Amino acid sequence: MLSESAGTRRPGGRTERTRIAVLQATLDLLAERGFTNLTVEAVADRSGVHKTTIYRRWASTDGLVAAALRMGTEQPWTPRDTGSLAGDLKEVLLELIRYFTEPGLRELPTASVLAAFHSDSAAEALHAFYQDRHARSSVLVTRAVARGEVPAGTDSDEVIRVASGPVFYRLFISREPLTPTDARTAADAAAAAAKAGVFVRK
Structure with missing residues (x-):
């Protein structure tokens, strides 16, 4: 720390x-x-x-x-409530895509990720930032459990990781274009896995 x-x-x-x-x-x-x-x-x-x-x-x-x-981590941010886990995840991913692809916005998050490869301190700080985002995003799973969409004990961190993984893969590995369809597909897949109990803590 x-x-x-x-x-x-x-x-x-x-x-x-x-x-x-x-x-x-x-x-x-x-x-x-x-x-x-x-x-x-x-x-x-x-x-x-x-x-x-x-x-x-x-x-x-x-x-x-x-x-x-x-x-x-000091800035206010709360994920939207769309009424479904898939919808909530899609909104988070659309925001993520916009943040990493829109000119005038994408420069800082991209540079931040790259900085983490050059500096251990930057890597720790970036990790802390995303841990904060995971914590704030846990409300998505809390709401989904309350609605009966997913089982109790679902690991919210894993839901977020699996949903956002395809986005980061396209951004930094395959360098493929990202569209709202990609966000919906990733969100639907993560929500379906959560509903099936894949992310329940053992």
């Missing part, structure tokens, strides 16, 4: 404004340049915060990117 000295504290006042300015500048530059071309000096120029302050608090670009990625 990252320590508080790596920029994970959330003090108020000017210190908090400095944190937000530096980490937002980090995200902007990560999207524009990628991890390997990111420098503390560039973050200092973009944020207006002296590089000495940045080095003292975050130590390196690794620390900056890790703290910036963790900042994503």
Whole structure:
């Protein structure tokens, strides 16, 4: 886990404004340049915060990117309730596809995934971000159990992994185009498996 000295504290006042300015500048530059071309000096120029302050608090670009990625867990996000597990999963996948493919949006999440291959700290932070998303998405399975769609004990993390796996495969492995049909197919498949009890914890 990252320590508080790596920029994970959330003090108020000017210190908090400095944190937000530096980490937002980090995200902007990560999207524009990628991890390997990111420098503390560039973050200092973009944020207006002296590089000495940045080095003292975050130590390196690794620390900056890790703290910036963790900042994503502070943003509000709740999955939609469509009335069915397949419908809920489809909405999550459509949002995921949009986030990774739409110009102006796709640059940051793509750069974040690539950063995880260059930095252990970034990889830990990205893992924490998606664990947070898994936790928030657990409501999809909770609702499905309450509706009688899937059995009690269904592992919500596995439902999300199986539903989103085909999307990430097309994004980063096969480099195939993604369409709403792909989202619906993946959502329907994951929902059907959940209904059959495939994801019930043993």
